Amino acid sequence: MASAHDAERMGATPHWEPEDIIGKMTLSTLLFSNDYRHIAIKGMLTSVVMLGLGGLMAVLFRTELAYPGIQILDARPYMSLMTLHGMFMVFGFIIPFVVSIMYYMMPKILGTEQLLWARGAQWSYWLLILAAVLLIISRPDFTWTFYPPMSLRVGGSLVWMGYIAVLLVAISEFLAGAVLLKNGMAAAKRIGYSKLPLMGWGAISEGILLIGSTPILGLVGIVMYTDWLEVTALFDPSRGGDVMTFMFMFWFYGHPAVYLPLMPAVAIVYTLLPRFLGRPIWSYWSAVSAFAILTVLAFIVYPHHFQPAENVSGPLQRAVQILTLAIFIPSTLHVFNWIATLWSDKIPDSARRAVPFKFIIASIFFLMYGGVTAYVNAQIATDSDFVHNTYFVPAHFHAMFVGFMANMAMAGIYYLYPYFTGRMYNQGLGNTHFWFWQIGIFTKVTMMYLLGFNYFPRWVVDYLDLPQWSIPQLILTGAAYLIGLGFILFVYNIMRSANRGVTVSGDPWAIEGGHDADAAKPVPAE
Amino acid sequence: MENALGQVGYQSTMIIIVFVVLGLGIAALFAALFLPTRWRLPYSMEFLFVGLLLVMVWYGDLRSTEIFEAYQAPLNEEGVLEVGYEPGDGEFDRVIRVLAFQWGFAFINEEDEISRNAAIVEPGERVLFGLFANDVIHGFNIPAAGITAEFEPGAERNVWIRAPEEPGRYLIQCLNYCGVGHSQMKAWLVVLDPNAEDNEEGGA
Numbered sequence: 001m002a003s004a005h006d007a008e009r010m011g012a013t014p015h016w017e018p019e020d021i022i023g024k025m026t027l028s029t030l031l032f033s034n035d036y037r038h039i040a041i042k043g044m045l046t047s048v049v050m051l052g053l054g055g056l057m058a059v060l061f062r063t064e065l066a067y068p069g070i071q072i073l074d075a076r077p078y079m080s081l082m083t084l085h086g087m088f089m090v091f092g093f094i095i096p097f098v099v100s101i102m103y104y105m106m107p108k109i110l111g112t113e114q115l116l117w118a119r120g121a122q123w124s125y126w127l128l129i130l131a132a133v134l135l136i137i138s139r140p141d142f143t144w145t146f147y148p149p150m151s152l153r154v155g156g157s158l159v160w161m162g163y164i165a166v167l168l169v170a171i172s173e174f175l176a177g178a179v180l181l182k183n184g185m186a187a188a189k190r191i192g193y194s195k196l197p198l199m200g201w202g203a204i205s206e207g208i209l210l211i212g213s214t215p216i217l218g219l220v221g222i223v224m225y226t227d228w229l230e231v232t233a234l235f236d237p238s239r240g241g242d243v244m245t246f247m248f249m250f251w252f253y254g255h256p257a258v259y260l261p262l263m264p265a266v267a268i269v270y271t272l273l274p275r276f277l278g279r280p281i282w283s284y285w286s287a288v289s290a291f292a293i294l295t296v297l298a299f300i301v302y303p304h305h306f307q308p309a310e311n312v313s314g315p316l317q318r319a320v321q322i323l324t325l326a327i328f329i330p331s332t333l334h335v336f337n338w339i340a341t342l343w344s345d346k347i348p349d350s351a352r353r354a355v356p357f358k359f360i361i362a363s364i365f366f367l368m369y370g371g372v373t374a375y376v377n378a379q380i381a382t383d384s385d386f387v388h389n390t391y392f393v394p395a396h397f398h399a400m401f402v403g404f405m406a407n408m409a410m411a412g413i414y415y416l417y418p419y420f421t422g423r424m425y426n427q428g429l430g431n432t433h434f435w436f437w438q439i440g441i442f443t444k445v446t447m448m449y450l451l452g453f454n455y456f457p458r459w460v461v462d463y464l465d466l467p468q469w470s471i472p473q474l475i476l477t478g479a480a481y482l483i484g485l486g487f488i489l490f491v492y493n494i495m496r497s498a499n500r501g502v503t504v505s506g507d508p509w510a511i512e513g514g515h516d517a518d519a520a521k522p523v524p525a526e
Numbered sequence: 527m528e529n530a531l532g533q534v535g536y537q538s539t540m541i542i543i544v545f546v547v548l549g550l551g552i553a554a555l556f557a558a559l560f561l562p563t564r565w566r567l568p569y570s571m572e573f574l575f576v577g578l579l580l581v582m583v584w585y586g587d588l589r590s591t592e593i594f595e596a597y598q599a600p601l602n603e604e605g606v607l608e609v610g611y612e613p614g615d616g617e618f619d620r621v622i623r624v625l626a627f628q629w630g631f632a633f634i635n636e637e638d639e640i641s642r643n644a645a646i647v648e649p650g651e652r653v654l655f656g657l658f659a660n661d662v663i664h665g666f667n668i669p670a671a672g673i674t675a676e677f678e679p680g681a682e683r684n685v686w687i688r689a690p691e692e693p694g695r696y697l698i699q700c701l702n703y704c705g706v707g708h709s710q711m712k713a714w715l716v717v718l719d720p721n722a723e724d725n726e727e728g729g730a
Contacts, residue, residue: 286572
């Protein structure tokens with residue numbers, strides 16, 4: 001079943017020697033080095049900090065939501081925390097995290113040996129930091145979708161910094177997209193499209209998504225700023241603008257945006273599964289087709305985000321419904337492929353022990369758990385009933401963002417950990433982190449689904465004391481604490497193990513206890 | 527749950543389909559992880575699988591469109607949405623205009639009486655809501671009637687419901703973030719008891 005060049009294009013071989021890269025980094029390499037591993041480590045660690053900040057915000061407002069009524073947070077600080085939570089987690093944590101993991105993996109897996117146009121990645125990083133600083137200063141409270149004219153009339157005198165931050169995020173993501181596309185295309189040119197490792201396909205899809213969608217976001221940021229200055233009035237109906245212009249523009253970025261962390265996470269699964277199992281992915285071309293279909297669909301289904309609005313009606317509405325339902329197909333092809341790969345032969349004992357492998361399995365589970373409900377979300381009849389803007393929507397995207405993508409980000413960092421520290425993480429702490437997270441995320445997502453089904457509205461600081469609302473909210477807050485605890489264990493683990501972990505040499509993920517141990521043994525690194 | 531068309535079970539059917547698919551997926555994942563038997567799937571399996579997914583897409587689109595078109599049909603009747611439409615003799619028993627604002631709803635009945643917190647209807651009535659706003663984008667959701675709409679300032683949006691048969695108070699809420707007062711933007715759908723004598727609004 002596996003052809004001759006499978007081992008090469010599947011990236012089943014180890015690529016680095018474990019060494020203490022992070023210990024040798026100085027302040028100047030940390031800040032300005034264009035070495036791909038330095039950029040990637042910087043990106044990953046910054047993302048962990050962003051995850052901590054975003055998570056702290058979540059824990060604060062979840063504490064508020066534990067009981068009906070106002071306890072610790074008023075509406076405005078609550079909304080600021082909620083807005084910053086969304087922006088930090090999506091723009092600051094999850095997208096840069098998985099993209100950084102790709103920066104780390106691509107040069108060796110695609111055989112380019114270095115990150116092409118690393119300066120672009122460097123600029124992308126610093127612009128994002130600037131955007132995060134502006135966001136913290138301006139503390140916007142208009143949610144991450146900042147619908148005008150509401151967003152033009154809230155916030156303090158510094159809210160314009162939020163719009164500038166949106167523009168900076170767009171430029172930063174555009175640069176990251178250019179870097180990924182360049183590396184993917186260069187590898188494809190060198191080794192040919194039919195032999196391109198799936199990570200290369202992931203890089204190309206991700207690059208196209210980023211480059212195609214972010215210019216519109218930048219434009220939205222600029223127009224929001226000029227509208228706020230009252231120089232223009234494109235989005236403000238009271239001065240002759242049109243909100244629907246905003247909706248179509250924003251979501252043209254907004255839908256691809258949710259795939260921005262998805263594509264790298266999928267590419268990382270395709271890279272790590274063969275690595276842990278010692279055998280190629282079940283079907284290479286199925287994976288490539290799924291990447292391609294998903295990239296195309298990502299650009300055209302965006303009106304489903306504001307489907308219960310009047311402008312999405314008639315044939316447009318129907319077409320959007322069918323196309324959105326069709327997304328089901330490429331996404332399940334990925335999952336099908338992974339399960340077929342897992343099933344095709346014995347799972348080595350070394351994989352079963354490895355914490356990153358466990359995170360991969362949990363990710364596959366959550367991709368299904370979050371993905372299947374898209375079937376309900378996509379249908380106009382159910383969307384106009386209990387789905388639109390109830391907790392059903394956050395349930396869906398938290399299952400995807402946290403359950404799939406954040407779990408995959410964790411799989412990536414645990415996998416790379418021995419390569420950049422030269423030491424192994426603590427297995428017990430890693431396992432505890434794993435279980436805290438999986439139990440926490442599962443409980444959280446399930447409670448959110450339940451609340452959504454009971455019409456619990458999004459973005460509320462206070463709610464009616466109904467049993468079908470208050471009980472799941474309380475459990476949900478408990479789950480958030482559990483996830484927070486898991487995160488603290490993770491940070492403690494990576495900090496402690498960097499100095500005191502077991503030193504590793506050779507291949508930290510060498511396959512043991514496989515079905516056909518000799519044949520499956522990975523080829524040593526050149 | 528009963529929607530505006532009085533149909534029960536459409537949502538549940540879809541949720542059941544979703545959970546069956548999820549169950550199969552999880553079963554396959556667990557089998558792949560823990561079953562001692564190893565199975566090299568033939569590639570033809572994938573085509574079969576895609577075929578099944580296409581059937582799901584087809585069925586979802588069919589059911590959803592069917593229901594949504596049936597829901598829209600009364601709104602497309604001639605004259606229904608025009609000024610001077612007399613409810614009672616046709617599709618709807620009552621017309622209520624709803625002004626959504628930061629942060630609340632004003633319900634205006636046919637006699638131009640305004641209520642700031644309650645839409646008053648009778649059991650089982652078919653009620654047409656004409657939604658409009660002048661400030662920001664708002665949402666309009668009645669959980670008991672299973673309907674949600676989103677409407678931007680300047681546009682008028684029409685939705686209709688079948689009022690619950692059971693007299694009582696039912697929640698109406700904004701579902702679109704519209705500013706810091708969003709969580710307070712609630713009102714009640716009051717279904718009058720036809721047998722009660724001392725009804726404040728003099729209904730029944």
